[in-house]
Amino acid sequence: MADMPITLDNVKRVDSISVEDFQRDHVSTHTPVIVRNLQQGTRLGGLTTEEAFAAAFGDQVIQVQQNYTSPLSRSTAAARRQGLSQKVRNRIEDQRLDAYLEHVRDNPDTDLLCVEYRTPQALTAALRVPEICLGADRAEDLVTFTFVANQGNYAHLHFDGDFRNVLLYQVFGRKRVVMVPLDAQEKISPAMNFSKLLIQNMGEEEKLHLLRYLGAYDCVLQPGEAIYFPPSIWHYVEYIDTGMSINFRFGRDPFAAKVVDANRVPFYPDLHAVLGRVTRLPQGPERAALQERIWAETEPVLAAAHADSTQRHRAVDALYRSLSDTVPGGPARPLQVGIDCPVAEAMAVERYDDTVRAWRRELMLGDPI
Numbered sequence: 533m534a535d536m537p538i539t540l541d542n543v544k545r546v547d548s549i550s551v552e553d554f555q556r557d558h559v560s561t562h563t564p565v566i567v568r569n570l571q572q573g574t575r576l577g578g579l580t581t582e583e584a585f586a587a588a589f590g591d592q593v594i595q596v597q598q599n600y601t602s603p604l605s606r607s608t609a610a611a612r613r614q615g616l617s618q619k620v621r622n623r624i625e626d627q628r629l630d631a632y633l634e635h636v637r638d639n640p641d642t643d644l645l646c647v648e649y650r651t652p653q654a655l656t657a658a659l660r661v662p663e664i665c666l667g668a669d670r671a672e673d674l675v676t677f678t679f680v681a682n683q684g685n686y687a688h689l690h691f692d693g694d695f696r697n698v699l700l701y702q703v704f705g706r707k708r709v710v711m712v713p714l715d716a717q718e719k720i721s722p723a724m725n726f727s728k729l730l731i732q733n734m735g736e737e738e739k740l741h742l743l744r745y746l747g748a749y750d751c752v753l754q755p756g757e758a759i760y761f762p763p764s765i766w767h768y769v770e771y772i773d774t775g776m777s778i779n780f781r782f783g784r785d786p787f788a789a790k791v792v793d794a795n796r797v798p799f800y801p802d803l804h805a806v807l808g809r810v811t812r813l814p815q816g817p818e819r820a821a822l823q824e825r826i827w828a829e830t831e832p833v834l835a836a837a838h839a840d841s842t843q844r845h846r847a848v849d850a851l852y853r854s855l856s857d858t859v860p861g862g863p864a865r866p867l868q869v870g871i872d873c874p875v876a877e878a879m880a881v882e883r884y885d886d887t888v889r890a891w892r893r894e895l896m897l898g899d900p901i
Contacts, residue, residue: 534683534772537708537736540743540750543759554664554760559697559783562762562812564711564749567664570758571701575658580755582633582704582774590630592654594646594680597624601688601726602643629680636682636774645681648894651778652678662758665699665782672789674782675896680775687769689720689727693799694895695788695807696781698761702753705775709759711749712766714808715862717801719746720766723876725799731768753777763788763811764804785811787823793898794834795848797883802852809861826855834901841884845877 545566558565571577579585627635636642656676665674683705689712692698700709710731712720721728731739743750752772753759761767763785784792788807792798806826813819833851838844856862883891 534706536706536752537770537772538740539708539752540740540748541752543709543749543751545757549664551664551666558760559762560812562713562765562808564760564762564765566751566753566757566759567662567699568757570662570664570699571659571756574660576655576703576778577659577756580704582776585704585776586630586633589655589658590628590633592629592652593626594629594632594652594678595624595649596627596632596644596646599643599645599681599685600647632680633774640682641684642682643685645679645685647679647681647687648677650678651676655778659701659778661780662699665697665780672784672896674780676778676780679777679779681771682774683771685771686732687767689729689731689766689768691725691764691766691801691804692895693725693764693792693804694781694897695763695784695792695804697763697783699758699780699782700753700761701758701778701780702755703776703778704755705771705773706755707753707775707777708770708772709749709751709753710743710768711761712746712768713748714764714766714801714805716746716748717766717805718863721873722801723873724879725801725804726879727766728873728875732770762808764808787811787827789898791827791830794830794901796834796900797845797848797880798897799880799883800849800852802849802856805862806852806855806859809859812861822859826859829855831901841881842877844884845880849876849880 543564543566545568547568549565549567554565557563575588579588632644632646635644655678661674689710691714717727729742731742734742740750742748751759755775785807788811791803791807795803810819810822810826813822830851833847836847838847
């Protein structure tokens with residue numbers, strides 16, 4: 533078993549929590565929390581080791597692919613330029629879970645992993661959807677994904693583009709989970725929904741210094757624990773051991789869902805920062821007026837015709853930068869990040885020009901304008 537890393541260990545842990553307390557103290561404030569015992573008494577809750585889980589569900593098929601940011605660790609510039617690109621470029625293969633775990637034992641440094649794979653029906657039948665996931669807005673169906681990876685693998689610092697609340701349950705193995713608030717994003721050099729900071733390449737002391745500077749949440753998630761991710765929060769994950777997680781994506785705010793889905797490419801950091809500020813406001817005239825103003829400014833830009841995807845991206849990016857600078861509650865933007873970076877533009881254009889759009893179906897997004 534790998535050594536336990538030193539973390540900031542600043543995420544609250546509770547043995548149980550009511551729906552009302554979860555909504556008031558965490559969902560409405562976008563504050564992470566770790567909850568134990570959510571799968572106690574279920575078949576899944578009793579399988580907290582790799583060996584036990586493989587014996588019960590090793591025949592389940594998962595989808596395996598290369599870690600889509602592993603080129604960032606390679607030496608050639610061409611590989612690094614692809615490192616923040618679409619994961620859909622990767623070849624995805626079906627593989628039995630026990631075969632993948634055997635591959636990991638034979639190849640402990642592999643960069644193959646299972647990421648955001650729709651949880652198989654046999655596993656959903658063995659778990660219980662936590663009650664706290666059912667207390668949020670239920671206009672949309674809850675969706676669950678499975679993640680499996682070897683010790684030393686990671687998820688590069690990024691945010692999810694659908695603005696859903698997420699509860700991540702750790703089945704077996706340990707994970708280090710880092711979350712960076714949306715309003716700290718100017719400190720992490722964002723390129724669309726990926727950061728250009730390579731936390732995975734830093735030493736342990738460097739990580740701690742950086743995370744303190746960012747005001748990050750940092751903890752180790754143990755088997756049988758679940759952690760709450762606020763909507764679109766930046767996050768980075770390290771697999772301390774070979775491990776498996778299942779998440780529950782739930783409860784989009786109706787206004788946030790409307791705006792996100794209206795975008796052909798919804799991965800603009802400033803868009804999500806603005807939505808984060810709006811959704812933390814209490815319901816009332818102030819919030820309603822702000823939402824009306826945001827939509828009045830957003831809809832014409834998204835609906836307008838543009839010469840090409842580059843021009844569309846630049847117009848949409850300028851819109852969200854302007855909103856981020858004028859919607860109350862955000863930090864002042866440093867001068868050095870006032871111009872979009874070429875990496876972000878290339879990523880956005882690639883998404884706009886993508887005709888398959890499997891990622892929209894994966895995120896269960898509605899039709900864009």
